[in-house]
Amino acid sequence: MRILLDKLIINYPYFAAVILFIIGALTVLTRSNLFKKLIGINIMESAIFLMFIAAGNIRGGAVPILDEANPRAPYINPVPSALMLTGIVVSISVTAFALALIIRLYQSYGTTDARRIAEMKREVT
């Protein structure tokens, strides 16, 4: 038990990522407000970003630029950070597109509640 707890405390960024991921996934799946679904997606993606960044980090590591004076200094792995930059761009495009769709849905149904929209659709058909 003690060892498990220690592991959790040392690896707290991963633990935070797991909690964020669960919060996000639950928000997406259980909330019917379209905006809240979108926010849930964003939280979930942030959790994944956090996991990647934490994986590339070294405590006390420097920026990965060669230091002439001290060439053997530990530096953090730049690859996950670079990957997550791409991930953030993707997440922004998804958010923008989803917001555009929400606007169109609001214009035609007058609500941003997924359940009400489903009910209205059933009444039409």
Add this chain to the structure above:
Amino acid sequence: MTATIKANLPVFVVIAPLFVAFVLPTFARRIRLVESLVIAVGVLGLLGTGYLASLILIEKGIPIIYSMGGWSAPWGIELRVDSLGAFFLLVVAGVSLPVALFGVDNLTHEVGGSAQTTRFYVLYLLLSGALAGMAVTSDLFNVFVLVEVATLSCCGLVSARNHPRAAEAAFNYLILATLGSALILGGIGFLYIITGHLNMGLASQELGRVWRDYPHVVWMAASFLLVGFGVKAALFPLHVWLPDAHSTAPSPASAILSGLGVKGYMICFTKVLYNVFGTTLMREFAMHRILVLLGMIAIIAGSILALAQDELKRRLAFSTVAQVGYVFLGLGFANASGLTGTLFHMASHAVIKSGLFLAVGAIITTTGKHRISEMAGIGKKMPITMAVFTIGSLGLAGIPLFSGFIGKWYLLSGSLEAGGSLAAVVIIAGSVLCAAYLFPMIRIAYFEPAPVEDWQDPGVPQRIALVLLAAGVVILGVLPGPFLELAKGAALELLGSM
């Protein structure tokens, strides 16, 4: 000269559609030019992929490798045209060209205006570029980026029709697909954390060394990837977005989404499963059993749900759910016949389902009717369209001499080799159910009195597109030679025995 072409073709077939997609909006007012550009890219892509595939066939599967930006494997992104890549490239190019041809003259009134048509083609080219990329990439993070490009363009295509139901279907699809991408990215993250590589080959070698130390991480990675790709490829319990999305999209979009869209994710999943995890790890973690089980459930459930639909496009959409089951089933067999069958089934389903959706699209735009019960006697008024529909249905049901038969035959022998007699029964039952949900349409169309309205086959480009796809179904069924050769080569490659 030939050496230069050969060295650069792998990147050209991916970049060309993407490049033209971004140039296209500048010609938005001249719809003819837009259409001819799209067709030209399609023809060029088909020629390029045909050349690549023939090279692979002649050289017996020696892969053509292109390093993006001149950075080779551990640092840069590697594009790798092997048998699997060439096979799927050929499927993408061969299906996307007729579908683009179908849109000529026809699309404008379906999406409402030439500006919208141009936007549609932009998304269409982005999707085909991303699919071509999925076929050739061998970098895990590149897989994620291409998956996202494909997902966003698929969502855009679903919402192309200016209709509130289309927006709703697209939103649901977007949310679930993004959930899937987050899971895929998470799975890739786990693999990267324990292996330190993003290149599939290197990650696989490293994973072979370290998996015993991190069994839980491997489990997490595999389940994240299975659920992520499962959502995107509409594996049965995760298919909920598909029927709405595929039935509200404009018909060329439904054709490309059902025919190619879901296949791209399956190819990525196949690559991750076999090129990164490999058969040893699959057996060690019982992944193959899970895949076979999920595949069987998807075949039966998808077919039964399809039977319950009266709206023709929805019936076809649920049929896609059932056919996705076959692909996952074959992936689970993990032997050469099963994989050959899976790959061939993917190709034949891509051709057949595009043909079926286009035929149904032609019927719906002409008659304005969506339900099967309202289409009595349509075969006497629209003979070409209905003939294509009939050929497609026969192919999907797996009648000999049509393409679906060969895929199912190899799947069947794969299931017997893997010792799954239940799976063999399910494969045959799926075929029978497929006949049960498609043949009533043929009966109603041909053997009911013809309607009084003056309905006709669609215009010349549409007819050419339909006939091309129907010819594809028959050619794949009668003379599968080189295609089957590529699929077999790809299966051996995936199993690592080459």
